[in-house]
Amino acid sequence: MAQVFADISISLDGFVAGPNPTLEQPLGEGGEQLHEWAFQLASFRERHGLEGGVRDDDDAFYAQSLAAIGAVVMGRKMFSGGEGPWEDDPKADGRWGDDPPFHVPVFVLTHHPRPPLQKEGGTSFTFVTDGIAAVLERAREAAKDQDVSVGGGASVIQQLLRDGLLHELRIHVAPILLGGGTRLFEPLGVEPLPLETTRVASSPNVTHLHFRKGGTA
C-alpha cells in the first residue's frame, strides 16, 4: 500500500525555520542551514538540476525514497511563502521556479481557491481548500501505488499527526541549535503516541530519525 510520510528537516532544538521569516528568506534567519545536508547529495542535486554531489549511503537512501514518491503535499506557506488572497501574494506563482524539484503532482493546502498550475519537468500544483483529509486524499489518488511525501510546513504535519493520518515521520536533524523560529512540534492536545523506530542513520551533516506509529502503549 502507498505510504504517507512526513519528510522534514529540523534543528536539534526542534525548529523547521529560523526566526523572522520573510518572503525573501522564507526559512527565517539561519533556516537554510537545516537543508545543507541535502545539498551535498548527488540525487538531491540532480532533482534540482544541479551537478556534482556525493554518492554515499545517505544519497542512495535519498534516491530510493525519491523514486517511490508519486505525489507531494505541502502547505500554502511552503508553496509561496505568502498568505491571504492570491492577488495579494507577490509569489503567487510559487517560490519553486519554472522547473520545480518535485517532478510529480503537488497538492497545496490553502484557504484560497484557484486553478491548478502546470510547471515544467512533471510538476503540477493543485490547490485544495477543503481541509487536510481532502488534500491527502487527492494526493493519494494521484500517487496511485506510490508514496505521498508531506514536505511541510509544521502545521500541516501537526494536523496529520493529530488526525492519525501519517504512516511515517522522517525527520532530518541538522546539528545546530537555531535558538528560535517555527517549531515542528506544538502541543497536539491528544494522548501520548508511542512510536516505533524504523531508521536511524547519521553523518556529520545530519541525523535521520524515522518513526512509525507503534510501540507498547
Next chain:
Amino acid sequence: MAQVFADISISLDGFVAGPNPTLEQPLGEGGEQLHEWAFQLASFRERHGLEGGVRDDDDAFYAQSLAAIGAVVMGRKMFSGGEGPWEDDPKADGRWGDDPPFHVPVFVLTHHPRPPLQKEGGTSFTFVTDGIAAVLERAREAAKDQDVSVGGGASVIQQLLRDGLLHELRIHVAPILLGGGTRLFEPLGVEPLPLETTRVASSPNVTHLHFRKGGTA
C-alpha cells in the same frame, strides 16, 4: 580536562516531562515513559540498587559514562519536585530516597539557602544560591578531573547553553510523542549555534544523540 555534559531524556517532540506535573508525578503525564530505556540497562539498575537488566552496547556505554562522573548538577525541581521556601516543600528532603542513585556530590541550584544534606551511598546534596556559573564551579571543584553531569531540568540546561558552559549535550530520545509538557529547548535568544555530532546510537527503546559545540559557522 573534566567535561561538563547535559544528560537528559526527551520525547521525539522535545518534552522532558509530560503535561500537568505534580509532587506525586513530577514527570507529568506520560513522562516516566521517557526513562523506560534506562530501566532496562543492568548498570542503571545496579546504580539504583535493582537487580537484572540487559548488558549490551548501550549498557556498556552507560556504565562507562557513569564511571567518569565526579559530580552532578540539578535544579531545585529535579531535587524535590517543589518550589519556594524549604519549610513549605513537602519533599524538602528530596525525592531520591535515603540512598540516592548518584553516589557522588550533587549540587542543587536554588533560590533558597540551606545546609548540605549527606545521604547514604556517597551522595551528598549541596545547595547553591548564587547562580548557574557558581553551581557549575562548585561541581567542577568536587569532580576534580572527572566529569560533571547535568541532569536537568530543562531550565538549568537552557541557562548553561545560553552561557556557553556545556561541553556536550547528551540527549536520549524516547520513541514517543508526548504531545505537551515541559520542553528541553525554549528559544535561547542567542545566535544559531552550530554543533558537531559526537555520537548517534539507537535501539528500539531509545536513540542517543550527542553533540559538542563546533561545526562550520
